[in-house]
Amino acid sequence: MDVLLQAIVNGILLGGFYALMGMGQNIIFGVMKIVNFCHGEMLMVGMYLTYMLYTYAGIDPYLALPLVALIMFLLGAGIQHTLITPSLKTKSFTNLLFLTVGLGLLLSNGALVLFGSDYKSIRTSYSQTNIMLGPVSVALPKLISFLVLIVVTIALFSFLKYSTTGKQIRAVSQNPVGAEVCGINVKRIYLLTYGLGIALAGIAGCLLTQFYSIYPTAGASFGFRALIVVVVGGLGSIPGAFFAGILLGLLEQMSALFISPSYSDMIVFITFIVILVVRQLLIMRRR
Amino acid sequence: MLKVENLNAGYGSVNILWDICLDLNDGEVVAVLGSNGAGKTTMVRAITGMIRPTSGSVVFNGEELCRKSSRHILDAGIVQVPEGRQLFTDMTVLENLQMGAFSKETKEHFQENLQKCYQWFPKLEERARQAAGTLSGGEQQMVAVARALIGMPKLLILDEPSLGLAPNIVDDILNVAKTLAKESNISVLLVEQDITKALAAADRGYVIENGRVALSGSAEELAANEHVKKAYLGI
Structure with a gap:
């Protein structure tokens, strides 16, 4: 029973990262209709950024969080401005597919050249601290990460729902022509959205550093799971992404507990494929 | 207040509008008529800066707006109700x-x-x-x-307000446009395929065919015109 509870808590905590990644991918896809195939690599960049700030400047990972988010936002906006905006003009999905996949390869290989392939980690004074929640023991960094996730989710949701810029982002995602008619600067919204999506990946990377090894392909599995979260959680829905992320984390921990940890990846993707097929069949039947 | 002269525009290398000339006074309702594909919406997009005209001039209250950004044109007071509502x-x-x-x-x-x-x-x-x-x-x-x-808006452009709507609702919308022009001194450019309804609401009109102004005149003149009757009203 305690083992089950422990797995549930771990699943929720892990799912938080999938949710964070999924939300970033979701707003990028929602607004620009492009799948950001370098989303996982952006998480990895956030990890190395946090690592460098900690190792060379002695900044605590949690204090570095706003800085990492800001740098990642600027990086995202820069990529949008110099690479994606010109590529969007071609209106070619293939073009953007190659662009973002290529960027991902560039980033992971760049990290390989700069930092080597060995696993790096950050060990703070509280990395190993555990807190008992009833019968369940939780690592303090994981708990903090989850609280940060909740704050970020609520902030993002409120930003999109109530602020003028947030409403403009939704307007562009629903109808770019209508948005231009209303004088909304669509290019500026693209810049903000891509920056925001990348900042979310950076936040996830920063939070992960305390209990996940840092290496050039560390982001790949998170990048793929972000896509699942978008599809399962529903396009444009922040709460949907949040719950889909948590569910995904739970599924992974449950299959690790009841079947085998080495099969959990496989089970996640089989479930995803089943969901896709069943959903498609349901849609076809409705027609 | 609005004076469009020799406006040429299109998409890529395909030219759609050929030397469009059109003018509109304060508080006037002017109809732009034409069948599907005549270039009406392209004209709206060119005037509002959503596509960049290749040549010509669009002067609004003394300011040259041709080739300005869509945002700049909005700020100048030209606001559109786009085709398909958006x-x-x-x-x-x-x-x-x-x-x-x-x-x-x-x-x-x-x-x-x-x-x-x-x-x-x-x-x-x-x-x-x-x-x-x-x-x-x-x-x-x-x-x-x-x-x-x-x-x-100082100038309101209505692009195909009748599209897919019941006739009585079209009348309501056109009545509002007419009242706006008379009471609030907002000029209205009414772009329509439904020529009977448009001419009933407008003071003057232009007929566009194949991207060119084919005819212009007061609403009564156009309604009485033999070509308009034959080609558009089916009389």
Whole structure:
């Protein structure tokens, strides 16, 4: 029973990262209709950024969080401005597919050249601290990460729902022509959205550093799971992404507990494929 | 107030509009008529800066607007109700209207303009918190017109307001346009395929065929014109 509870808590905590990644991918896809195939690599960049700030400047990972988010936002906006905006003009999905996949390869290989392939980690004074929640023991960094996730989710949701810029982002995602008619600067919204999506990946990377090894392909599995979260959680829905992320984390921990940890990846993707097929069949039947 | 001269525009290397000339006075309702594919919407897009004209001039209240950005043209006071309405369907009616306030001035006057819109279209006040996509076609067209009015236009361009709507709703919308022109001194450029209804609402009109102005004149003249009767009214 305690083992089950422990797995549930771990699943929720892990799912938080999938949710964070999924939300970033979701707003990028929602607004620009492009799948950001370098989303996982952006998480990895956030990890190395946090690592460098900690190792060379002695900044605590949690204090570095706003800085990492800001740098990642600027990086995202820069990529949008110099690479994606010109590529969007071609209106070619293939073009953007190659662009973002290529960027991902560039980033992971760049990290390989700069930092080597060995696993790096950050060990703070509280990395190993555990807190008992009833019968369940939780690592303090994981708990903090989850609280940060909740704050970020609520902030993002409120930003999109109530602020003028947030409403403009939704307007562009629903109808770019209508948005231009209303004088909304669509290019500026693209810049903000891509920056925001990348900042979310950076936040996830920063939070992960305390209990996940840092290496050039560390982001790949998170990048793929972000896509699942978008599809399962529903396009444009922040709460949907949040719950889909948590569910995904739970599924992974449950299959690790009841079947085998080495099969959990496989089970996640089989479930995803089943969901896709069943959903498609349901849609076809409705027609 | 609006003077369009020798406007040429198109998409890529394909030219659609050929030397369009057109003018419009304060408080006037002018119809631009033509069949599907004549170039009416391209003309709207060229005047509002959503596509860049290849040559020509668009002078509005003394300012040359040709080849200016769409935002600049909005700020100058030309606001359009686009073809197909282009609403934000998952956002509420109120949020759609908020998006119409693009400048500092229109944001400051938002509340009073919103009340005016609710007077024009009382249905919208009832539906303010409802997603725009759940409204009927006529109500959606009202949202689109109201969204443009929130932008405090000096010139309102209505692109195919009758598209897919019941005749009595078209009459309502055209009546509002007419009243706006007479009472609030907003000029209206009415782009329409439904020539009978458009000529009934307009003071003057232009007929566009194959991207060129084929005919122009007062609404009565056009309605009586043999070519118009034959080609468009089926008489």
